[in-house]
Amino acid sequence: MELSDIKAKIAVVGLGNAGLPLAAVIADRGIAVLGVDINDERCRLINQGTNPIPEEEGLEELIIRHGGKSFIATPRFEDARDCSSFIVIVPLFVDQSNNPDFSIMDKALLSLGRILKKGDLVVLETTFPPGTTSGRVKKLLCECSGLGEGEFFLAYSPERIMTGYSISRLREFPKVIGGTDEESGLAAYQLYRQFISNLHLVSSASVAEMIKVMEGCYRDVNIALANELYKICQDLGIDFFEAREKACHQFCHIHLPSTGVGGHCIPVYPWFLIKEMEKREMFDKCRLLHTSRILNDEMIQYWAERILLECMKINKPLCEIKICIKGITFRAGVREFYHSRNLALARLLYDKGLDVYVADPLLNNDEVAARGFESIKPEEADLVFDPFQLNFESGKAL
Numbered sequence: 482m483e484l485s486d487i488k489a490k491i492a493v494v495g496l497g498n499a500g501l502p503l504a505a506v507i508a509d510r511g512i513a514v515l516g517v518d519i520n521d522e523r524c525r526l527i528n529q530g531t532n533p534i535p536e537e538e539g540l541e542e543l544i545i546r547h548g549g550k551s552f553i554a555t556p557r558f559e560d561a562r563d564c565s566s567f568i569v570i571v572p573l574f575v576d577q578s579n580n581p582d583f584s585i586m587d588k589a590l591l592s593l594g595r596i597l598k599k600g601d602l603v604v605l606e607t608t609f610p611p612g613t614t615s616g617r618v619k620k621l622l623c624e625c626s627g628l629g630e631g632e633f634f635l636a637y638s639p640e641r642i643m644t645g646y647s648i649s650r651l652r653e654f655p656k657v658i659g660g661t662d663e664e665s666g667l668a669a670y671q672l673y674r675q676f677i678s679n680l681h682l683v684s685s686a687s688v689a690e691m692i693k694v695m696e697g698c699y700r701d702v703n704i705a706l707a708n709e710l711y712k713i714c715q716d717l718g719i720d721f722f723e724a725r726e727k728a729c730h731q732f733c734h735i736h737l738p739s740t741g742v743g744g745h746c747i748p749v750y751p752w753f754l755i756k757e758m759e760k761r762e763m764f765d766k767c768r769l770l771h772t773s774r775i776l777n778d779e780m781i782q783y784w785a786e787r788i789l790l791e792c793m794k795i796n797k798p799l800c801e802i803k804i805c806i807k808g809i810t811f812r813a814g815v816r817e818f819y820h821s822r823n824l825a826l827a828r829l830l831y832d833k834g835l836d837v838y839v840a841d842p843l844l845n846n847d848e849v850a851a852r853g854f855e856s857i858k859p860e861e862a863d864l865v866f867d868p869f870q871l872n873f874e875s876g877k878a879l
């Protein structure tokens with residue numbers, strides 16, 4: 482199907498780990514959708530029915546079925562001029578000082594603003610500091626489209642997918658949506674009801690933004706709690722996992738300890754609120770969020786010490802001990818390195834002068850080398866640490 486043939490009324494801007502499954506699920510509801518992504522290669526793959534995210538369960542069949550047919554991808558915003566609804570889900574990272582970096586989002590909104598028409602609907606899905614949609618986004622879209630406030634609909638709906646389970650999450654998980662005004666909320670709700678079955682309208686875009694950030698903060702704080710309880714159990718000689726299993730019930734969910742919190746999301750979202758409070762010089766109002774961030778990021782120091790203690794049990798000079806880290810992605814099964822604490826741990830050990838290698842089932846030798854490490858088979862190492870299982874496996878010397 483040629484671009485000119487598609488009469489898509491919905492455009493999804495940003496066809497990444499979050500946007501691509503969403504566009505595919507929309508197409509699978511029989512709705513023509515135009516994907517806009519500046520990554521030419523990704524658009525080409527989608528249009529030929531090739532899935533660019535192989536680890537995404539269930540996505541491949543949707544891309545084969547709809548890619549290049551009712552779901553066409555283009556790198557040109559101009560091609561979306563005839564669409565009337567735009568869903569935007571491009572990344573929002575934090576900079577070195579943990580302040581939100583809107584540079585990617587601003588570029589996407591500037592491009593969208595040039596084609597935005599009176600009566601169009603824009604729904605943001607990127608996780609934002611609360612107040613962003615009704616503030617920065619609305620201002621930018623008005624400026625670059627020349628439209629006045631109220632001449633287009635504007636809403637926010639947080640994405641709750643989880644890479645690896647996106648399709649099922651989109652089909653089953655509750656999704657919230659809220660407008661920058663009542664009409665926008667209703668317009669967005671009417672649109673999303675066509676492809677999201679478990680949908681809840683909330684009173685505003687800011688409430689919808691806060692819901693998402695709350696979830697992320699809940700997770701980061703509870704992971705910090707799990708890490709702290711794990712360390713205490715270790716010192717008390719108590720099996721944390723046995724205790725956790727019996728401690729968990731409907732009123733108590735102890736998360737899992739780890740080398741820390743990685744990914745695009747959980748390590749980023751608390752900073753949205755911390756920085757907001759710091760701007761107001763209300764530092765005391767975000768102590769728990771801030772402390773949790775520090776505790777989670779410091780877990781690599783804890784695990785580096787544990788690894789050094791294990792090395793002391795090996796009858797070899799420290800500098801000759803080959804240490805294998807069995808995974809450097811931010812979580813098991815996902816080829817994503819953003820803020821990966823497993824990669825940070827490997828780098829910390831290397832900076833301490835240890836002989837560190839990597840064995841990651843998701844990565845080939847070149848991909849490991851691109852991150853500065855040599856690959857090794859676990860059985861060739863003297864000490865193997867699995868950051869996902871948090872255990873030490875027997876290497877050749879053990």
Ligand SMILES: NC(=O)C1=CN([C@@H]2O[C@H](COP(=O)(O)OP(=O)(O)OC[C@H]3O[C@@H](n4cnc5c(N)ncnc54)[C@H](O)[C@@H]3O)[C@@H](O)[C@H]2O)C=CC1
Nearest residue numbers: 495496497498499518519520571572573589607608640644
């Ligand atoms: N990945 C996830 O599990 C979840 C992500 N989110 C939110 O979604 C945001 C995006 O996440 P991902 O999809 O994982 O990122 P990603 O990096 O996988 O994909 C982003 C896509 O946007 C495209 N892009 C960048 N600038 C663009 C522009 N100006 N115009 C058009 N396309 C552009 C990129 O080429 C890329 O394909 C995150 O920052 C987060 O706020 C929310 C929940 C889950």
Ligand SMILES: CC(=O)N[C@@H]1[C@@H](OP(=O)(O)OP(=O)(O)OC[C@H]2O[C@@H](n3ccc(=O)[nH]c3=O)[C@H](O)[C@@H]2O)O[C@H](C(=O)O)[C@@H](O)[C@@H]1O
Nearest residue numbers: 641642643696700704736737739742743744746747811812
């Ligand atoms: C509240 C929640 O479950 N959020 C999910 C999360 O997905 P994400 O891909 O970041 O995976 P994640 O399981 O939260 O892992 C993030 C990091 O936290 C670590 N982690 C996770 C759970 C846990 O008990 N202990 C722990 O240490 C992981 O190892 C990883 O390094 O963030 C996504 C997001 O908001 O982008 C969100 O859509 C997902 O549903």
